[in-house]
Each structure stands twice: as C-alpha cells, then as structure tokens.
Amino acid sequence: MDLDAVAGAAQPAARARGAAAVAGAGAAVQRLRAAVTVLLLALVALGLAWELKLAPTGSGTLAIKVLPLVAALPGVLRHRLYTYRWLALLIWLYVLEGLVRAGSEHGIAAALAMVEVALGITLFAAAAAYIRRRLRGSTGSTGSAGSAVTPAVTPPADTPTCAGTGVHCDAGPT
Numbered sequence: 083m084d085l086d087a088v089a090g091a092a093q094p095a096a097r098a099r100g101a102a103a104v105a106g107a108g109a110a111v112q113r114l115r116a117a118v119t120v121l122l123l124a125l126v127a128l129g130l131a132w133e134l135k136l137a138p139t140g141s142g143t144l145a146i147k148v149l150p151l152v153a154a155l156p157g158v159l160r161h162r163l164y165t166y167r168w169l170a171l172l173i174w175l176y177v178l179e180g181l182v183r184a185g186s187e188h189g190i191a192a193a194l195a196m197v198e199v200a201l202g203i204t205l206f207a208a209a210a211a212y213i214r215r216r217l218r219g220s221t222g223s224t225g226s227a228g229s230a231v232t233p234a235v236t237p238p239a240d241t242p243t244c245a246g247t248g249v250h251c252d253a254g255p256t
Contacts, residue, residue, distance in 0.1 A: 111219065114212040118166070119158055121205040125176065126151050128198060137191040147179075163216055170209040177202035 129148040133139065150172055157165025180198035183191060 108219070111212065111215045114208055114215060115158070115161065117208040118169075118205065118212055119155075121201055121208060122151055122155060122158060122169075125198070125201045125205060126155075128194065128201065129176075132191075132194045132198075137187075137189075137194060139191075147176075151176075161216075163213065166209050166213050166216075170206055170213065173202050173206045173209070177206070 126148045129151070130145055133145040133147070134142050154165055154169045154172070158169070177199055180195045180202060182195075184195035184199065187195060
C-alpha cells in the first residue's frame with residue numbers, strides 16, 4: 083500500500099471537515115478569521131517596513147523575523163485550528179519584542195514598537211476567540227458559560243445510595 087497515496091487522500095477529507103466545522107459555526111467565525119488574517123498581514127507589513135525602511139537596524143537582516151508569521155498565513159486561510167493555536171502562542175514573542183524595543187528605543191522606533199504590541203495583543207485576542215468559537219461549534223451543545231456540556235448519565239434505579247444521602251455510590255467490594 084502506498085502511504086503517500088493514503089496521506090494524499092486524507093488531506094482533502096481533513097480540509098472538508100475543517101470547512102464543514104467553520105460553516106457550521108457561522109458568520110462570527112468568518113469575521114474572526116478575516117480579523118486574524120488582516121491583523122497577521124498588518125503585522126507582517128509593519129515588521130518589513132520597520133526593519134527595511136522606517137527605522138532600519140543594521141543591514142535589514144532583522145526583517146526575517148516576519149517569516150514565522152508568513153508561514154502561518156496558509157494555515158489561517160485554510161481554517162487550520164492547529165495553526166491558530168500555535169499562532170496564538172507565537173504572537174507573544176512579537177509582543178515581547180515590541181515591549182522591549184518600546185522601552186529601549188526612541189523616536190519613530192518606539193512608536194512602531196507600540197504599534198507592534200497593539201497589533202500583537204489584538205491578534206492574540208482574535209485568534210483566541212476564533213479557537214474558542216471553533217471548538218464550541220464542533221462540540222454541539224454549549225452551556226451558559228460557553229463551555230461544552232457533557233450529557234448527564236443517570237445510574238440505574240437499583241444502584242444503592244450512600245448512607246441515605248440520595249447520592250449514588252460505588253457498590254463494589256470494600
């Protein structure tokens with residue numbers, strides 16, 4: 083059996099499941115996806131403009147810092163939940179860089195650093211909301227707090243109760 087053929091056949095099925103989960107989750111997920119995409123592109127543009135034109139440091143080699151963000155873009159556009167999860171973790175490195183550079187640099191570089199912090203925090207919030215909505219949409223029923231609710235399991239009527247409390251206890255050997 084050709085493993086590459088099996089893996090290739092599984093990819094369209096996974097994409098279809100991802101698209102179906104997003105379609106079932108509604109317009110809010112689509113808006114969050116659009117927000118994450120716009121914020122991600124804005125952060126990439128800011129990083130490139132900052133390091134290459136607006137306030138370059140050195141020979142512009144720090145522009146490679148946007149490569150992980152560019153790598154996340156295909157997964158974001160394909161609704162890959164895994165990509166949103168690691169992007170939500172990765173973004174804190176950019177927020178941290180912005181905070182350090184806002185405190186250590188002056189002029190336009192400090193202002194750009196604060197914009198990076200604002201974009202990073204907003205991107206995290208949008209990605210986290212997207213993840214939450216997708217998970218909530220894929221589990222079906224939700225509770226009032228927004229977490230998934232597991233159906234209650236009713237024990238058989240002949241299960242003994244502990245010390246007359248009405249609470250069912252383990253009837254196994256002690």
